[in-house]
Amino acid sequence: MLQKLYDWVDERLDITPIWRDIADHEVPEHVNPAHHFSAFVYCFGGLTFFVTVIQVLSGMFLTMYYVPDIENAWHSVQYLQSQVAHGQIVRGMHHWGASVVIVMIFLHTLRVFFQGAYKKPRELNWIVGVLLFFVMFGLGFTGYLLPWDNKAFFATQVGLEIAESVPVIGTDIKTLLAGDPDIVGAQTLTRFFAIHVFFLPAALFGLMALHFIMIRRQGISGPL
């Protein structure tokens, strides 16, 4: 039955090469923890992806309750974690997942760096990886404001002051992020929300796609 369905689709779309690219390849011995326990260092990239999936899913559920507006944002978060069934768990996954994803991406970066895996021919994938790191930091920064509590508000104010200190374009960057050169308020919250759930995830998905396509195309780097 399943085979018939596959054949039906394959006849029309020729999906076998896609399937082969995704799944049909050999895992070399040196990255397989079943053979060498020290190869667990190769798990950090996969775990980063896994936690990113957790972040996307939990974030999607959070937006079902969250209201990006300075009157209601804080109340919606408080309602979510005190009244909604499992709201505390979903918010907890998103909150702690943000920390775990930073830890994992950091460890993954260190693994790739100290193994020299960024060397020719993998320079471009390294650059995409570092850009992914920056996007993750951006997601962390913009997500911090959304609960609209004191912690969020004042940390964002400091962050925007840091952006403002950039020579020449500092004030423009701040205005772009906050919606106003001076006020951290209603517009800041909606902009950070838009950046957090639309702009940066779009960049994240695009870069992740590049990252994975390049890995599949080049293969994982050989043993040291």
Add this chain to the structure above:
Amino acid sequence: MHRGKGMKFVGDSRVQDKEQRNTIPKDYSEYPGRTEAFWPNYLLKEWLVGAVFLIGFLCYVAVTPVSLEQQADPNNAAYIPLPDWYFLFLYELLKYEFAAAEYIVIGTVGIPGLAFGALLLAPFLDTKPGRRPSQRPIATGMMLIGVLATIWLTYESVVAVDWETREEYSVDNMVEHEVDETHPGYEVYAQNCMSCHGGVLEGEPGLGPDLLDLPHTADTIAEISVEGIGDMPAGMFDGTDEELQQLANFIVENTDTDDGEGGDEDTEE
């Protein structure tokens, strides 16, 4: 997809076998040792590891509730900002003299720009083919310095924070204020003061501060109501002397005063 006679591909891939031959990694079959099929053997193991990781993560989430602090109050001048832990290294860096005040650009753009720029361009700064850390001491050394500096700055920042004080910012410690609405002065307050100082003396962002712990006596408050203080202009109060006295008594009796007359009639919860 390119198609045509005479095209060569690397292994079973679609990467063309041309002069860029040396950029193409060795085929997996050329690696020494035991390779394993990704699907389904290896993926099953990955799922097991993922499941164990997920259980551990969920256990941590279940026992560690996320704190929510009190709603953002832009007028809260006493609040000490604290970023999320993974920005603490930058936050701490900006406290050093060479990276603060007139040198702030060094702290916000200079040092992080150099560090992250070097990270981004690492493949072009470290171009020799040797991959072992010992074969490229400069790159390894720089990275170790960067990692240690980040850990050190984060550590310095964490130990400098008074975590017990920060607990008080939590929503769990939020004080619900109440005022005595039957007090004769309440009506006067509602007409003259409430628009700037809030319904329960809690203040209004951008307009007026809270009146929750005033050090003044009733007479001083009456005086301030008429003559103003600081940014508060004179003539805000409009009414009779009797109403002024009622207003002052109302505020004194509902504030958490230390030396005022109404200190013993504290109605805060």
